[in-house]
Amino acid sequence: MSQPIIQMKNIEKHFGSVIALAGVSVDIHAGECHCLLGDNGAGKSTFIKTMSGVHKPTKGEILFEGKPLNFARPRDAIEAGIATVYQDLAMIPLMSVSRNFFMGNEPIKKFGPISMFDHEYANEVTMTEMRKMGINLRGPDQAVGTLSGGERQTVAIARAVHFGAKVLILDEPTSALGVRQTANVLSTIDKVRAQGIGVVFITHNVRHAMAVGDRFTVLNRGKTYGTAMKDEVSPEELQDMMAGGQELATLEGSLGGTV
Secondary structure (H helix, E strand, C coil), X not given: CCCCCEEEEEEEEEEXXXXXXXXXXXXXXXXXEXXXXXXXCCCHHHHHHHHCCCCCCCEEEEEECCEECCCCXXXXXXXXXXXXXXXXXXXXXXXXHHHHHCXXXXXXXXXXXXXXXXXXXXXXXXXXXXXXXXXXXXXXXXXXXXXCHHHHHHHHHHHHHHCCCCEEEEECCCCCCCHXXXXXXXXXXXXXXXXXXXXXXXXXXXXXXXXXXXXXXXXXXXXXXXXXXXXXXXXXXXXXXXXXXXXXXXXXXXXCCCC
């Protein structure tokens, strides 16, 4: 396997006396979908915010393309090629798809001293990029709020890919979606991976992870059980690690096996 794009080495993150991450090591390779699994409170959000420059690690080292990484702000991570798609998607429902697609990166054309948003270019790029992801819009002026949850996720993913993401972090992209919309998002993840982009798929749904994942890392109370390839671990084993298998077994015993 080639050199990782990102290497997270023994990362710790403390918030006062609270230890959110306790020595987590993960690496991300180009063209793979690396699934980061864990129940609520496992440390997934803290970990991806540390990877994307929102938090600075208390201890540990981050390497990006083999070089020590020290982002002063999240924008530095974006410019380096680490893009994060959060659950809220940072979109304006009443604004068109093309406007949302280029929000913060607006293409400009000039008429003498006057600068204007280049609608023609934005519309063409938006339609092209969405078709690449398997979404056929009615038109680029369609309001984002009229799209399904899965389609909005795809807009956010396509936007990140278009603007040069080398690593794409997806924070629970299927958590609030139905079966068909989930299938669309998982298909989009597969298309992104095929373009040589490293995907970090954060989820608590083992079935969704197994559908597209190449490698799997489970977080539990800020610690990791290590990383396994797809053929090295079963869905049941992943679920057991997420839930804290020993704790569950103890509970089952105390309740007479009714859990």
